[in-house]
Amino acid sequence: LPDLLDIIGQGRAIAQLQQAIASSRMPHAFLFTGPDGVGRQSTATALAKILLCCQPTITNRSQLRQAGRLTELAEDFPVKQACGVCPDCKMMDTAGHPDFNLVHKELARYHEDASVRGRVMQELGIDVIDSFLITPAGRSPARQRGKVFVVREADLMSDAAQNSLLKTLEEPPPGVVIILLAEQAQQMLATTVSRCRRVEFGPLPVAFVKDRLVSSGQAAGEADFWAAFTAGSLGRALQLSQQGMYEIKRDMVLRLAGMGGDSAELGEPLAKAMDKLADSALRSAKQTSGVEMSKNLASRQAAGAMIELIASAYLDALHLRTGLAGPIGQPAVVNVDQMQEIQTLSQKFTNRQLAEIIEQLSQYEQLLWRNVNPKIVWDNLVITCSTAAELRI
Ligand SMILES: [Zn+2]
Numbered sequence: 001l002p003d004l005l006d007i008i009g010q011g012r013a014i015a016q017l018q019q020a021i022a023s024s025r026m027p028h029a030f031l032f033t034g035p036d037g038v039g040r041q042s043t044a045t046a047l048a049k050i051l052l053c054c055q056p057t058i059t060n061r062s063q064l065r066q067a068g069r070l071t072e073l074a075e076d077f078p079v080k081q082a083c084g085v086c087p088d089c090k091m092m093d094t095a096g097h098p099d100f101n102l103v104h105k106e107l108a109r110y111h112e113d114a115s116v117r118g119r120v121m122q123e124l125g126i127d128v129i130d131s132f133l134i135t136p137a138g139r140s141p142a143r144q145r146g147k148v149f150v151v152r153e154a155d156l157m158s159d160a161a162q163n164s165l166l167k168t169l170e171e172p173p174p175g176v177v178i179i180l181l182a183e184q185a186q187q188m189l190a191t192t193v194s195r196c197r198r199v200e201f202g203p204l205p206v207a208f209v210k211d212r213l214v215s216s217g218q219a220a221g222e223a224d225f226w227a228a229f230t231a232g233s234l235g236r237a238l239q240l241s242q243q244g245m246y247e248i249k250r251d252m253v254l255r256l257a258g259m260g261g262d263s264a265e266l267g268e269p270l271a272k273a274m275d276k277l278a279d280s281a282l283r284s285a286k287q288t289s290g291v292e293m294s295k296n297l298a299s300r301q302a303a304g305a306m307i308e309l310i311a312s313a314y315l316d317a318l319h320l321r322t323g324l325a326g327p328i329g330q331p332a333v334v335n336v337d338q339m340q341e342i343q344t345l346s347q348k349f350t351n352r353q354l355a356e357i358i359e360q361l362s363q364y365e366q367l368l369w370r371n372v373n374p375k376i377v378w379d380n381l382v383i384t385c386s387t388a389a390e391l392r393i
Helices: 011-022 040-052 087-093 105-110 114-118 126-138 159-170 190-194 206-215 220-229 234-242 245-258 264-289 295-322 336-348 351-368 374-390
Strands: 029-033 057-060 078-081 100-103 147-151 176-182 197-200
Touching: 011 029, 011 040, 011 078, 011 197, 029 040, 040 087, 040 100, 040 147, 040 176, 100 126, 105 114, 105 126, 126 147, 126 159, 126 176, 159 176, 159 190, 206 220, 206 234, 220 234, 220 245, 220 336, 234 245, 245 264, 245 295, 245 336, 264 295, 264 374, 295 336, 295 351, 295 374, 351 374
Parallel strands: 029 176, 029 197, 100 147, 147 176
Antiparallel strands: 057 078
């Protein structure tokens, strides 16, 4: 379990948290927003460890063992850390502290009511929030320090769940701290957001993600690609690369660059790849959360990821033609490991054609989430890519 100060690339957020826990009126509800896989949950867990530690230490910022960290704070700022050796710290490290609670939508599977257990887990419903947050928050802590609740995908909370949680967010029982994790706050009720101390997490530096991927055993070319493709989300880069997606992507970009007008040339291998991805997503969901994911959801997610990969090649080609820079802090070309293919793609189309293909692909991605059959989306996508190839100049 990483300590708060071991979390890299989120200095501003960590400094904000240190300021919050040092203040005499520490907030009891936090909202961590930012992309997936940049360290929100690790940070929440590390914060919980400090809050539950029975003998936390205080060190002036300039004397920290992790020299040079948190320069956002004054040199003599009293930085709080978990001791790492007390029984509470030991329990946190072994993922078994009785006063630490992770709340997520898959908990519906463990609800005492069978009808809740059977429900499709698209949202984080009121039953889960009541049974796994509001009710246990009202009980006394098992140890002396208090209780911490971390709510994953809090932006998927239904309005009813959020309304039911308002009172607890406003005035939690003594010693209770609630940390909501969300990608964006816009989807949530303003009343929920306004009751929380907001802490924003940005994407990680691409070079940092690449280094981590290389040290986890990836070849440099593959690591370059995933770090750029996920725009600094280490968690997502690790997840996608473990699903065997890299070989699929290489093959796909190769086909796109060399493709003629025959849609079967693209269609069949891609349909196969999508099935493989969906299966692998099903397996990994089972492994990481012990929960069955629906085949339908897995197929949609796999198709979404594939469309995103295909779009990245066309976007790269457009960037190459126009000399446009990438988003702030991100490289302009994502498929740096296949520059020759991207070069070929960029010579095949006009700027306008590329922009149209990209727009079309993004519409297909949205259709997937409006319950359109992935098969239909897929057929259309193949037509878009192959028709565009016929239009080549
Ligand atoms: Zn401790």
